[in-house]
Amino acid sequence: xxxxxQQVFWFIVLVAMVFPIPYAFAEGPGVANGExxxxxVSLRVLQERxxxxxxxxxxxxxxxxxxxxxRLMGYVLDHNNQDIVLxxxxxxxxxxxxxxxxxxxxxxxxMRYAPxxxxxxxYSYPGCSIDPNPSTFRKLSRIGRRIxxxxxxxxxxxxxxxxxxxxxxxxxxxxMGVPFHSDFARIMVEADYDMKRLADGIDKPDIPGLMSxxxxxxxxxxxxxxxxxxxxxxxxxxxxxWFYPGEQRYEEDExxxxxxxxxxxxxxxxxxxxxxxxxxxxxxxxxxxxxxxxGVSLLYGELAIHxxxxxxxxxxxxxxxxxxxxxxKAVDRTVGLELNYLLEEFRLPxxxxxxxxxxxxxxxxxxxxxxxxxxxxEVRLWMPSxxxxxxxIPPSSNAFVHDRYGFLHTVKTRxxxxxxxxxxxxxxxxxxxxxxxxxLIRLRMLRISKxxxxxxxxxxxxxxxGRGYLVTDKSGEHTIQEPKxxxxxxxxxxxxxxxxxxxxxxxxTSLKKxxxxxxxxxxxxxxxxxxxxxxxxxxxxxxxxxxxxxxxxELALSPGFRLYGELSIEPYRKTxxxxxxxxxxxxxxxxxYTGIIRAVGKTKLIVxxxxxRLQGLEKDLGKGSIMDSINATRQxxxxxxxxxxDRDFRVIIDNQAGERQMVLLPLFHRGxxxxx
Numbered sequence: 001x002x003x004x005x006q007q008v009f010w011f012i013v014l015v016a017m018v019f020p021i022p023y024a025f026a027e028g029p030g031v032a033n034g035e036x037x038x039x040x041v042s043l044r045v046l047q048e049r050x051x052x053x054x055x056x057x058x059x060x061x062x063x064x065x066x067x068x069x070x071r072l073m074g075y076v077l078d079h080n081n082q083d084i085v086l087x088x089x090x091x092x093x094x095x096x097x098x099x100x101x102x103x104x105x106x107x108x109x110x111m112r113y114a115p116x117x118x119x120x121x122x123y124s125y126p127g128c129s130i131d132p133n134p135s136t137f138r139k140l141s142r143i144g145r146r147i148x149x150x151x152x153x154x155x156x157x158x159x160x161x162x163x164x165x166x167x168x169x170x171x172x173x174x175x176m177g178v179p180f181h182s183d184f185a186r187i188m189v190e191a192d193y194d195m196k197r198l199a200d201g202i203d204k205p206d207i208p209g210l211m212s213x214x215x216x217x218x219x220x221x222x223x224x225x226x227x228x229x230x231x232x233x234x235x236x237x238x239x240x241x242w243f244y245p246g247e248q249r250y251e252e253d254e255x256x257x258x259x260x261x262x263x264x265x266x267x268x269x270x271x272x273x274x275x276x277x278x279x280x281x282x283x284x285x286x287x288x289x290x291x292x293x294x295g296v297s298l299l300y301g302e303l304a305i306h307x308x309x310x311x312x313x314x315x316x317x318x319x320x321x322x323x324x325x326x327x328x329k330a331v332d333r334t335v336g337l338e339l340n341y342l343l344e345e346f347r348l349p350x351x352x353x354x355x356x357x358x359x360x361x362x363x364x365x366x367x368x369x370x371x372x373x374x375x376x377x378e379v380r381l382w383m384p385s386x387x388x389x390x391x392x393i394p395p396s397s398n399a400f401v402h403d404r405y406g407f408l409h410t411v412k413t414r415x416x417x418x419x420x421x422x423x424x425x426x427x428x429x430x431x432x433x434x435x436x437x438x439x440l441i442r443l444r445m446l447r448i449s450k451x452x453x454x455x456x457x458x459x460x461x462x463x464x465x466g467r468g469y470l471v472t473d474k475s476g477e478h479t480i481q482e483p484k485x486x487x488x489x490x491x492x493x494x495x496x497x498x499x500x501x502x503x504x505x506x507x508x509t510s511l512k513k514x515x516x517x518x519x520x521x522x523x524x525x526x527x528x529x530x531x532x533x534x535x536x537x538x539x540x541x542x543x544x545x546x547x548x549x550x551x552x553x554e555l556a557l558s559p560g561f562r563l564y565g566e567l568s569i570e571p572y573r574k575t576x577x578x579x580x581x582x583x584x585x586x587x588x589x590x591x592x593y594t595g596i597i598r599a600v601g602k603t604k605l606i607v608x609x610x611x612x613r614l615q616g617l618e619k620d621l622g623k624g625s626i627m628d629s630i631n632a633t634r635q636x637x638x639x640x641x642x643x644x645x646d647r648d649f650r651v652i653i654d655n656q657a658g659e660r661q662m663v664l665l666p667l668f669h670r671g672x673x674x675x676x
Contacts, residue, residue, distance in 0.1 A: 035430035038073065039090055040415055041066050044083040045425045047341045050099070054346060063099065067426035070094035072318045075326070076415045077255035081422040082336045084326070085415055087429070095312050100349060102319050103342050104184040108177050109323035110343055126177040126320060127390040128188040130196075130357055136169045167361035173354060177391075183351040184316060188391075191313045193357060198303075199241065199292060200362040205306040208585055208592060209562065210295045213239065214362060216288040239289040241268045242390055245317075248399040250325065253408040257329075257400075260443055262321055262393075266293040266300075298560070301590025321393045328395040404477060407439045444554055444588065446472070457557060460486070462506035462516075483516060487523035501557065501627075503538045536631075538661075550588050552661035555595040556653045558586045561626040562618055563597075567611050569604050580607040584626060596654040597626070606642055606649065613637065626653070630663050 046063065053059040062068070069088040076085045088097070105126075107113055114123040140163065147159045175185040197203040201212035211219075223229075249261030268289040296303065304310040326332070332339050403409070411431060418429045458473040471478045471489060480486050490500055507513035538553065550558075565583040572579035580599045585592055597614075601607045610633055617629035630651050634643070643649045651663040 036433045036436045037090075038087050038411075038415075038429050038431060039067065039069050039426060040076075040085050040087045040418075040429060041069065041426050042078075042081075042083050042085055042424060043339070043342075044081065044337055045423060046099070047339070049425065050346060051341050062425070065096040065098060066102075069097050072097060072259070072315065072322060074250075074256065074258040075322065075331070076412050077331060077335050078416055078419070079255070079335055080416075081419070083422070084331055084335060084337055085419075086322075087411075087415060095308055095315070097315055097319075098183065099346075100182070101184055101187075101316055102323070103346050103348065104178050104182055105316070105319040105323040106326075106339065106342055108320070109327040110339075112343060113177060113179070124177040125390065125392040126184065126188070126316070127392075128176065128185060128192055129174045130189070130192050131172045131174065132359065133169060133171065136166060136171075136359070139166045164361045167359045169359055170356035171359050173357055175353065179348065180355075181350050181353055182348055185353050186351045187309065187312045187316055189353055189357075191309050194307060194309055195241065195296075196360055198296070199239070200360070202360065202362050205303065207299055207302050207306065208564075209560075209587065210299050210303070211292065213289055213292040216291055220288065239268055239286055241266055241289070241293060243267070244390065245393050248321070248393060248396070250400050251403045251408055252400050253403045253412065256408045256412040257322075257325055258403075258408060258411070259318060259321060260401075261447065262317065266296040268293040298587050299590055299592065302587075302592050304590075317391055317393070320391050324393055324395045405439065405442075407435055410435060441551065441554075442472075444550070447589070456500045457503070458490070458500060459503050459505065461504070462508075483519040484523045487520045490520070501536050501538055503553075549655055549657050550593055552595065552653050552655040552659040554588060555586055555593060555655050556627040556661045556663060557625045558588050559625055561586045561629070563611075563615055567608070569607050572600050577602060578604050578607050580611055582611055586626065594656060597630070598652045598654065600650045600652075601643070602648065606637075609642060610634075610637065610649070610651075627663055 049063055050059060053063065066086070066088075068090050069086075070091045071094065072086065072088045074087060076087060077083075078085055108126055111121060111123055114121040116122075143159055143163045143166065147156055147163070173189055175189070178184045194203075198205075199213045201214040204212065243266050245262060245265065247261065251258045251260050269285055300310065300314075304314060331337075411429075414429050414431060418427050420427070456473060458471060461470040461472075463470055463479075467481075469480045469486060471480055471486060478489060480489065502517075504513055507516065562585050563582055564585060567580055567582045569578055569580045571577075577600050580597075580601075582597050583594055584597060585594050587593075597611075599607050599610050601610065613633045613636060614629055617632060634649060634651070637643045637649070653661045653663055
């Protein structure tokens with residue numbers, strides 16, 4: 001008898017380069033009397049006071065930190081005082097804004113950092129990169145080959161020790177578009193360096209849904225090894241990450257601009273060391289790297305809470321976005337305000353930035369032994385890892401949306417009227433909370449529709465007692481005169497998504513609303529289309545007053561969800577029915593929120609079957625909403641005969657404030673109409 005030993009060694013190289021940007025317009029703190037407070041800073045007065053105090057280095061923190069504003073929102077033009085007024089929020093626990101960061105962004109936008117070479121200005125957007133030395137990468141490649149060829153653990157351990165030593169060799173720091181020794185550059189480099197720790201799993205912030213690249217690859221390799229499948233994980237290259245702006249959105253009205261959307265998108269690709277000794281793109285994306293990048297993109301807001309450096313980085317991007325807008329719209333010339341002091345004379349403090357940083361290394365190991373008839377099979381896995389920011393936000397006319405609801409006009413009027421004299425540096429402005437919250441909800445619902453690839457979301461508002469309709473969808477706002485036009489618009493707007501959710505406003509009675517959409521469906525059936533469109537009315541939901549949490553409707557429609565905790569089933573209000581309750585998580589604007597699904601059915605067995613089926617339809621963050629999965633589950637249960645109709649089984653979603661959204665939706669589809 002003999003013993004057969006089969007050993008498999010696996011090796012992966014991870015090198016992360018990182019590039020971040022800001023995410024979205026956030027809700028501010030409430031104040032008394034049903035109003036929301038924002039804070040303002042006069043650029044004209046700021047320049048005047050800096051000019052007086054800066055030469056003696058006697059400027060107060062109020063001046064150098066924008067009077068305590070922590071989040072920049074936009075600007076208002078004050079023609080009477082020849083001024084540009086910045087406005088934003090003060091939020092406890094967030095890092096302050098700094099004048100030097102704004103000045104750096106302004107100077108880049110006004111091309112003060114673009115050297116003239118010959119007859120051409122060499123302009124670069126702000127950015128940074130931490131690059132491994134090509135010779136280091138070649139050494140690691142040789143060590144990696146020896147690790148894969150190792151015949152025993154002692155040899156492999158020796159090579160891993162050498163790997164760790166080589167990983168610590170210094171990497172070159174590059175800064176583009178801004179002065180190297182500036183605090184602007186320091187934040188970019190520090191964020192880049194920190195992202196490496198997230199990618200390789202050295203640091204693990206407690207954020208549900210965020211898995212490091214190393215952990216993702218190790219989990220896949222372990223699963224393959226245990227189930228005796230090939231371990232299909234790429235080796236030999238490095239994964240490069242960079243944050244890039246998603247679709248920018250700004251709301252504007254006369255003399256006011258508000259940053260409403262500046263989403264973070266972490267991108268990735270594999271790169272390799274080419275024959276010339278330079279890194280080149282591999283023109284492919286590692287699926288594990290993509291999963292990590294998508295997780296960071298969707299959870300950037302949550303990550304910024306755990307890591308203040310990312311909030312600071314976000315502030316840089318908002319400064320730069322606003323500076324680019326101001327430059328493109330020539331707001332200084334529009335109001336007659338010279339910005340020469342900020343652009344030419346203000347002395348930026350010198351912040352030391354290292355030109356080299358040591359590489360970082362992480363090692364994960366896994367060993368699995370399987371007994372065989374004539375011996376055993378052993379699989380051993382080693383995953384060693386060895387370590388930019390690009391701020392590119394060109395202003396586009398397509399990114400600007402005119403505010404038709406009058407919210408920005410209210411903000412502008414209150415900013416201007418709250419100024420008691422033209423020598424004020426900063427002042428407070430109170431905005432009616434009702435209009436503020438309506439504005440935020442409208443923005444969030446629009447983002448939900450854009451981010452969810454499983455359905456379209458539209459809003460239909462009845463105007464002038466039924467003599468016209470305002471339709472809002474992901475492409476903007478459209479005025480429609482009759483149901484037939486709406487039917488055609490829905491067919492065109494649905495693209496590949498055959499579920500369209502409709503929220504309504506302004507219809508005088510439910511009967512008139514029902515009659516209107518019956519007519520829409522009737523016209524839809526006469527319009528030839530390449531796909532079948534299902535029109536779903538959003539059911540009623542209860543909203544508590546003053547809540548700053550996402551509504552139950554937003555939780556229901558946000559892309560991606562995960563069930564967690566235990567399912568509880570109990571009798572429902574002495575009705576002979578049973579109610580099941582299960583918690584879930586979803587992501588909205590980079591933050592994780594929780595809700596509760598409540599399902600009411602005839603028996604415990606039916607309720608339990610619903611949640612078992614629903615768990616099988618969980619979606620990764622950003623992939624599909626819980627409302628879609630609930631309706632797919634209900635439909636499958638109807639087809640299997642577990643439930644007969646919509647009235648046999650009800651589902652409700654609650655948010656943390658106790659608001660609820662009915663998920664049993666009236667359905668318009670081929671003339672069918674079901675009521676809740």
